[in-house]
Amino acid sequence: MASVTLLRTKGLSRQFGGLKAVNDVNFAIREGEIRALIGPNGAGKTTFVSLLSGRIAPSAGSIEFLGNDITARPAHKRVRDGIAYTFQITSIYPMLSVFDNVALSAQSALQRSPGAKPAVIAAKAKEALEHVGLSDRLRDRAGTMSYGHQRLLEVAMGLALEPKLLILDEPTQGLSDGEIENFCRLVKEISRSATVLLIEHNMPVVMKLADTITVLNHGEILAEGSPENIRANAAVQAAYLGTG
Numbered sequence: 001m002a003s004v005t006l007l008r009t010k011g012l013s014r015q016f017g018g019l020k021a022v023n024d025v026n027f028a029i030r031e032g033e034i035r036a037l038i039g040p041n042g043a044g045k046t047t048f049v050s051l052l053s054g055r056i057a058p059s060a061g062s063i064e065f066l067g068n069d070i071t072a073r074p075a076h077k078r079v080r081d082g083i084a085y086t087f088q089i090t091s092i093y094p095m096l097s098v099f100d101n102v103a104l105s106a107q108s109a110l111q112r113s114p115g116a117k118p119a120v121i122a123a124k125a126k127e128a129l130e131h132v133g134l135s136d137r138l139r140d141r142a143g144t145m146s147y148g149h150q151r152l153l154e155v156a157m158g159l160a161l162e163p164k165l166l167i168l169d170e171p172t173q174g175l176s177d178g179e180i181e182n183f184c185r186l187v188k189e190i191s192r193s194a195t196v197l198l199i200e201h202n203m204p205v206v207m208k209l210a211d212t213i214t215v216l217n218h219g220e221i222l223a224e225g226s227p228e229n230i231r232a233n234a235a236v237q238a239a240y241l242g243t244g
């Protein structure tokens, strides 16, 4: 099946002082895949996706999205292009209702289609909340929900942006086993309409969800391949055991 490259990086690098947090990364993700980005603590995963979303600027290299060079494009424009990034640290507005949080996201997505009516925004927000199973919590103040539900709210906010690429940074952190199972189902469902890039430490989740796994270590791609492939990779095992 022909597949389109959604996003590609060439020589992407970011230094913090003398530290090469991301070093010369050539990466490509195809439309429709679920890609997991894994690696030991400090490997550069969050820095890498922050470069993709435009939260931080690269020291060198380039980023292409659907064939266009977006390296210098500001973060808010990348959101409009279709790159949504849910943060590792909860980024909801705790004093606003669940519905309002998602409506704000939906509104920013609909700025792409002029003349969007409040009713359309509300419908999009409700649809996203239904997707993550929070339809019965619309009026709750976001900050009063459990941590797990706040993570789901974040995913709904990402979905309301109607992204082409949804970047999830450690989405299962702090979730219960039952919540993780539901979350895996949700990601599968999301992947029917969006490409998913997932930073994840929970290996069973990675093995279950990912079509392809990219392993970062010391800011560089150490390995890339299918879950079976990566599981059997000696260099990956060594990196995780701290001997690589």
Ligand SMILES: Nc1ncnc2c1ncn2[C@@H]1O[C@H](COP(=O)(O)OP(=O)(O)OP(=O)(O)O)[C@@H](O)[C@H]1O
Residues within 6 Å of the ligand: 016, 019, 021, 039, 040, 041, 042, 043, 044, 045, 046, 047, 048
């Ligand atoms: N703003 C910053 N200033 C200085 N150093 C930074 C900054 N952000 C990240 N780093 C450093 O860059 C390296 C990569 O960090 P990053 O957070 O990208 O790793 P990670 O793979 O996401 O780690 P984790 O799995 O622990 O979240 C680390 O050594 C980190 O200390």
